[in-house]
Amino acid sequence: MKSTIIKILKEKAIWMVFIILFVAFSLANPRFLSSSNLFTIARQVSMLGIASIGMTFVILISGIDLSTGSIITFVNIVAAFLMVNMGFGMVTAIILSLILSILVGVLNGCLISTIGIPAIIATFATQIVFEGASYLISGGTPIYGFDERFKVIGQGYLGPVPVPVIIMIVCFAIGSFILNKSYFGRYFYAVGGNEEASKLSGIRVGVTKYLVYALSGLFAGLAGIVMLSRTNSAQPTAGLGYEFDVITCVVLGGVSITGGYGKMSNVIAGVLIIGILTNGMVLMNVSTYMQMVVKGIVLVLAVGFDSLQKKRALT
Amino acid sequence: MKSTIIKILKEKAIWMVFIILFVAFSLANPRFLSSSNLFTIARQVSMLGIASIGMTFVILISGIDLSTGSIITFVNIVAAFLMVNMGFGMVTAIILSLILSILVGVLNGCLISTIGIPAIIATFATQIVFEGASYLISGGTPIYGFDERFKVIGQGYLGPVPVPVIIMIVCFAIGSFILNKSYFGRYFYAVGGNEEASKLSGIRVGVTKYLVYALSGLFAGLAGIVMLSRTNSAQPTAGLGYEFDVITCVVLGGVSITGGYGKMSNVIAGVLIIGILTNGMVLMNVSTYMQMVVKGIVLVLAVGFDSLQKKRALT
Amino acid sequence: MKDDYILELQHIRKEYPGVVALKDVSLEVKKGEILALIGENGAGKSTLIKTCSGAVIPTSGKIVINGKEFTHMSPQLAAENGIAIIYQEFNNVKGLSAAENLFLGNPIRKGIVVDKKAMEKEAEKAFAQLNIKIDPKTLVGDLTVGYQQMIEIAKAILQDAKVLIMDEPSAPLTTAEVESMFKVCELLRQKGVSIIYISHRLEEIYRLSDRIVVLRDGEYIKTLITKDSHVDELIQLMVGRSLSETFPPREETYKKDEIILELQNVSGNGDRNINLQVRKGEILGLGGLVGAGRTELVQMIFGAAKKTEGKMIFKGEEINPKSPREAIDLGIALVPEDRKRHGVLLGISIKNNINMPIYKKISRASVINNKKELEIAKKCEEELLIKTPTLHQIVKNLSGGNQQKVIIGKWLAANSELLIFDEPTRGIDVGAKAEIYKLMNEVIASGKTILLISSEMEELMGMSDRIIVLAEGRITGELGKEDFNQETIMKMASAV
């Protein structure tokens, strides 16, 4: 009985952190709890949430994807370029740019799985290449002037609920489904837990890696589209450094950086923590510099608590 | 006989890449080969070289240090602040800020070894905390106006040789000494190869990690001092993103990102490659965007070649 | 009669950079037979069977399954053609449940959705057949190594294979578990399944197999009919020379009254209330089933795990080592049970491995005395007869027995007084085993003391001067040499 409670507490520790932060901000500023602010937070984290799904898969197979941010940028620029400079329709442009983002993921998969470059190096290389490519395409200037309907994706509402939030929820549902129900989702755990054993059990580890990086590319691309619609203008700096925010969410959400362990539900908590932290600190007038310091400390505290527990359990 | 040649070729493959690039740039632009340009390259890579020594140790023990760039910034700001705003003498300021950079490294060591936070997360957290701290100290504005003698470190000459180059050479000598001659250098390889077995062989793995991250902090700090003297003005963006340049050099230099294998001599080649690549492309007036793309591709080619070989050797 | 063979390996050759692991090895398996594959460490047994699943791609040679020829296998092809393999290294995924591990790579599913319920049901059936009680939902990482191995076996059986290949399956199992495994093997044989069985335990080979194939140094040596062969012949074929006796005699050097290590009411790390005394110059054996908590006990002595209660007295002084380093400095050494993971540093040289605990001592102002370093390593190489072309060789390239010698050499160089051997001959071939026994005797002769953990009854009784038996983290009995008896020990080991 007691041990069950402890187990639940441990497994859901990150939700505790979330609740504590939530209560703290609510007490500190009554505006925080207004329904409009809560929707604002949800809308603000939607891109982070969407991108974190792919990153969860990647980290589960004990990989890492440093190209997420530049895929977001790339998709922003490409979709905008297609719509504005090439006169493509909205839907075609979105589909084409999502296909491209999948292809970037496939390229990552190829470098990592087929050529055998360590993930951190391979995705860093694609990061700078596609960042460069985004500048080359855009010439460094923002691209804007889209169809009015394009705004709906990032700025629209369905009843009281913002469209990007709905997209995020759908994506999380798909992500959970893949991880928990689909057979290839189970392969992610297998490959992350023991690559050699997976291979010898007949799992096509190479294919799995391609799939995971392609999915990471796709979700990054989706986040990019939502961002583009939200900003309504494509900037060659759109996704700069975004990968680390995403990795932070996933790691906060308890996904083991060495692979094999992790749950989608806790990643959602990780995303929400970053969301309310950013929102709450602005509501409380914390300066930019101080926000950096606070975020670093929260990260250390949240992950450190978890790490200490695991370390104790070992000896 | 034949196999010895192949072995040498393999072990020194990165020097081949270096030679190829070197010859290519010499042919492309005759100025490249002038002795003054060669000294310029050496001077330009000096900071990268110094910081790469600590990173080599870190990657050898299968860690990673994302805080290198922000330690550089931090040291820039702190040393400048001490000299300009607090009226400390040059030597005192340098010593104090180097001690601080060691302490940041020790903090990393503590988070990683004592608390058990994965290195990539722990050093990312310290990165943002100390970046924030640098802004807080400087208020975001540059600090300048140092003693004239301070310039010597980054801009002076000893005979025909720039002082920073001499500092780099001395540091590399120390680094090689630590890795090859000192007993704790042996520990680095052991810990990187197998932590558990190292512990059971009597190595204090925790202490070793503290030492390695402290050394990484120290070398980053030294690089920061050289940079400060070179620019003669402390900027709160001084080291922004520098860690990835450093990691790139180390990985190009064949140090295994999973730890346990690597040579200081090849890291030097890695540093020089980045140096001549940057210099050569500017000499040829390649555009910024294109430079990013080229760097990414060179990274993939150099590391990919090596990875493919290793992968072949396995099955 | 060719059709009688369900699996044939023809002229298999495997080269690694600098090593030829297999030189033209051929082997045939008949339907419904149990074929034993034996050979020294590094003879190439694992490499050979790995070619059947594509885990190793042979440099040349062919694999013929049921008349179909393959030059290149893959895990998928192997499964499709009815070959199941239990590998020497664990092949489970710790983050997945027992049931999911059973169906790893081939889950029961409806469309793309996995059917966990169905897998759990099947798993339950399979476990019942093997006579093991495992909740199919538990994560494999939470199970003991014995259970993990049983899952491997269950997994292979579930595949409904025509050929089952088992690479040292009994190594981590308790006697009872080995028994149920044997029963299953018999059952499968009756069903017409062929089995290739690899083991260093010759008694198992004699109990199970129909034929025996011997490999040595990557070469095929001979095939024997089990019932017509003799152990001595087998050993002769394996090691290329004859070995007279396994347990060399030793003079009793210990003194009854000189205690080197005493534990008083020690608890922690899963053990409770341990009281024991180790006399200087003796070999004290620790007996018990796998999971009895012996490794846990010596981890506390060696400072690798924390004790929560009790006192440890070493050479008359209370000690409380908080790290292996402290224990080593006191003169305690541990040869761990998991050689590759805990014993040696695979990626570095023999020389460096041997000197690792004493680097600080042979350094001046932190600079290593290279001459001394080499001297010490050379001395070890000579004394322990480590087989290697050079001391700069990385340990990964050594055979299991030689790796074990490097570990022992390391502690001799460190001049440790109390050496703890945890399963020192697990997975080590007969030849190397004999050498290690001889080494242990030499250690004792030089006035040192040994604490020996072994799950092999013969070894424990053959080597020890005294045996203490543990079960579930407690001491359940102690026997003097004159009382050594397999049954008594087994009884104590299964007492709760």
Next chain:
Amino acid sequence: GTKAPTQEAAAPKTEEVKETEAVAEPAKEEAADTAEAENFKVGITLQSLENSYWAGVFGEVEKLLKEKGWEYTILACNDNSATQIQQIENFITNQVDLIMVHPSDPNAIEDYLKQARDAGIKVMCWDDAMTNTDLNWILDNTKLGYVIGQEAANFINEHYTDGSIAEVAIMNYPQTPILLERETGILSALEEIANGKYKVVAQQPALDAQAAITNMETILQANPDTKIVCSIGAGGDIGANEAFMTKMEGNIPDDMGIFSADATQQQLEAIVNGEATRASVGFEGSNKKTAAAVVDLYERLLNGETFAEQNLVRPLLVIDSSNAAEYLADYK
């Protein structure tokens, strides 16, 4: 992260300076009056604070707002529109009275500023001529670049009278659109005014001093006769100056010069000390003056003043050896 622009100055020097001062001074008086009466809440979001110009100005702005006792939040979006949008949304939630944006990309935030105005918040934009604002405090970056180029071109015409060709290096940062505009301005002024007397030998990025010094050294290797540098901001100026000073061992020849934007304290000191920096184009003259001017605009907006022109164009101010000392005094 990437960073942001810099600032500038222009032609009819003295008069316009007075104008700004005139704006700045009443601001202080008014501040004293309104401090007790009104307690305003201001939200500011900038493209970047990783840049000395912005950090410097907003350090001063912060002091002024503190003096007034207003509540304020100063944030940087690190050149990311999504972040900036988020910050604007959070300001709206927090019901601030005024939002000032220095847009990372004006198109991205128009809609959100509209929401702010709908919520009764005053909106001011710095640098861009936006639609959904109460006031745009703008500058013309192409013109700013042009003035930099003009100063350089005049210098070339003065010092390269013997028919020799001046080798010019441009320190640019094309990743940021407005800095790209400045570069364009620089190039067109050179072409118009010094046609045939110069040659652009290199165009390399240099936002921060560290990158600038490295790139300048390399440029000097490729083209040892490079003596003229035009930089889009302070970083390129400081770095190039350091490289020139090292190369010439502190003795800057008459025909060598750096022309740039921003007019930060460090640049002014270089001009006063006779280093390679010859002129820098700024606006109000110093951090303090700029801060005072912008805070004054906040106050006027908050007190309900409406501006006849939505776009208030900032005057440019060239600082060179003739007036540098004067403005430098203002910093100390």
